[in-house]
Amino acid sequence: MSFSLEVRVVGEPGRIDAREWNTLLDNGAAPTPFMRHEYLLALHESGSATARTGWQPQFLAARRGGALVAACPLYLKSHSYGEYVFDWAWADAYQRHGLDYYPKLLCAVPFTPVPGDRLLAAEPAARAALATAMRRIATDNELSSVHLLFTSEADRAATEDPGWLARRTVQFHWLNPEDTPYADFAAFLAALQRDKRKKIQQERRRVAEAGIVFEALEGEAITTADWDFFYRCYTLTYRAHHSMPYLTRDFFARMQATMARHWLMFVARRGSERVAASLIALDPPRRAAFGRYWGCTEHVSCLHFEACYYQPLAWCIANGYRRFEGGAQGEHKMARGLLPVATGSAHWLAHPQFAQAVADYLEREGAGVAEYLDELDERRPFKA
Secondary structure (H helix, E strand, O other): OOOOOOEEEEHHHHHOHHHHHHHHHHHHOOOHHHHHHHHHHHHHHHHOOOHHHHHOOEEEEEEEEEEEEEEEEOOOEEEOOOOOOOOOOHHHHHHHHHOOOOOEEEEEEOOOOOOOOOOEEEEHHHHHHHHHHHHHHHHHHOOOOOEEEEOOOHHHHHHHOOOEEEEEEEEEEEEOOOOOOOHHHHHHHHHHHHHHHHHHHHHHHHHHHHOEEEEEEEHHHHHHHHHHHHHHHHHHHHHHHOOOOOOOHHHHHHOOOOOOHHHHEEEEOOEEEEEEEEEEEHHHHHOOOEEEEEEEOOOOOOEEEEEHHHHHHHHHHHHOEEEEEEOOOHHHHHOOOOEEEEEEEEEEEEOOHHHHHHHHHHHHHHHHHHHHHHHHHHHEEEOO
């Protein structure tokens, strides 16, 4: 680490200047709205990602001559919930051998499986300094491990040193062809294989026959009452799965106040009654959209597909968006035009024997992921 670079742990995200943080983010190669200072601060100050909920902030800030040259969101984790890169088996193995896996260090955006820059830096050396600092913190505090999730290529380059283990998972993203973008949703459907096209048309017909119509609300047009209805739907979805929602109502209030331009909401109505809502995040400069949350007050056949895929895709096409990310997992998304994409993470384990065991496992898992991607590529839903 350069002698002129000072790396410090910051326990309160609000103590890092928002303008400096966002400047680093915007100058990176793979920024997303979820790494904005406002987003991370809202997670903390709303009580969604705090020490009480198992996410103790340990953000890193690296300065040279007083200027912020590198930073990252870092958490001391007491569990593995809300991460979407699963290490439960590793934790169980530690426990069976009488070792503590928790707490661990995690560099990620809480509850947000969206690939992009995690190590914000003005230069590669500063980015590498963050990776080195994380390992040093883990060693000094006798922590089991360090994990960087849904990383960018620049992040992966910073973790190529011996000891870091690479892991790949699969997501499904929709891409609007750059050379000949779809003119409308019908053009998109025409590009699909006949059986996929017919299935989508049948699903959309069921929703229409149920008397459901949709309203798209963007940015400041989303009122507090709209956010209230969405949150009701959001909590009902978690309740249906017998779990508690990660995000508080206050978090979404902060999104309305500080990041309104980054949100798009689809509200489903039957007559005057609202029955469902889906929430999409937007990155207007990069023309990218991200499926995030949804919920409904009653079951309507195929409503989930309409609210979470077909309405957003039609909106993306109409508004010239290039990419729609469907979130973690979900092979069923392929039949709806989303294609498999490999995502990456990096892991460092302090215990040498466990590090070797995990390395062996990841080598086998990586080969399986590569075969899985090849298999999925042969099942592409588009016409040849």
